[in-house]
Amino acid sequence: MSDILIGALELSQRLERPDPPTLLDASLPNSPVAPYVAEDGQTLPGALEFDIERVFSDQSAPFPHTLPALDALQEACSKLGLSIDDDIVVFDNRGVFSAPRAYWLLTQAGFTHVRLLDGGLPGWVAQSLPVQQGYSEPTPLSTPPVLKANPSVVSVDDVQANIATPRFTLVDARSAGRFSGQAPEPRPEFPSGHVPGACNLPFGDVLENGHLKSREEIARLLIDRGLSPEDHVAFSCGSGITACILWVAAELAGFERLSLFDGSWTAWVMSGRHQG
Structure with a gap:
């Protein structure tokens, strides 16, 4: 796209x-x-x-x-x-x-x-x-837009169930050190590590000088992790921000079956699942 x-x-x-x-x-x-x-x-x-x-x-x-x-x-x-x-x-x-x-x-x-x-x-x-x-002032609408519920969100329970019965590949956008557990999380009260079965694609790998890399380069990065455009892929990070960088990158590369683990590692840790 x-x-x-x-x-x-x-x-x-x-x-x-x-x-x-x-x-x-x-x-x-x-x-x-x-x-x-x-x-x-x-x-x-x-x-x-x-x-x-x-x-x-x-x-x-x-x-x-x-x-x-x-x-x-x-x-x-x-x-x-x-x-x-x-x-x-x-x-x-x-x-x-x-x-x-x-x-x-x-x-x-x-x-x-x-x-x-x-x-x-x-x-x-x-x-x-x-x-x-500074920002410009908006002109509010007289009637709110009719929006739809976000269909792409996966929950902690969905991610937990996916470990035993894989339905999607979870791709973590955090740094390699945080993913492996070798580097600390920005919030010192949180341990680092990753959800079992997840793979790692640090968000910085799809960027170059503040721009997204070409769709060909991004596709190569995803293929190197065993993914193809037909796969169902869910993205995760620390709290749902940098996972969206991978979402946009994957769209550029032609991936269409995308989900987002909205709470990401923060939700996983707070649920206590990381201790299992």
Whole structure:
């Protein structure tokens, strides 16, 4: 699906048209698993804030970044003025890091025209394109969009059942050290390691200089792990953010049977399954 991505120059041209796309800034605060960026308030002209941590996550869930309930998602989209058929471009301030989470949330809810800015804000700035300070104000909808429940989520119980009776391959996006148990988790109270039967594809392996690698390179990485486009693949990480980078990468490579372990390693550890 080559139309998932849009480059900075193409986007800048689209923004000059009478019907420009809606820009959603899905940046997260600085993270120990991603390069540091200056929190200077820069964003693309006209961009709205897509707040993953405080709005587009279930605040009552015991672990971070959990998919919100459908009614809460509809309300959040309504407040941003997002209609189901809108032309939307998501991006973040690290290149490709948290914007894939926004892409996953929206496309799985039924939004039909969502693209990811490859290279994100750094790629935009590298082209000397204009920026603004702070977010633009949205125009809320009078009626919330009618969204669908996310069909791609697998639960802790699904992942547990998959160990005994494999129905999908679980691919973990964390670093090789965290996956093997040799490196600590960013949250010191959590052990590292992995779900039995999972394989490891660190999210950084599908990226190069803040951009996604070519679909051919990504396909090679997936094939090297014994996967083919016909397989059912579920992605996991620490808390559901970088797993979405692999989701987008797999879509680019032509994989279609995709799922996401939304709670990821955090949910697995908190459930006590890692001790079994």
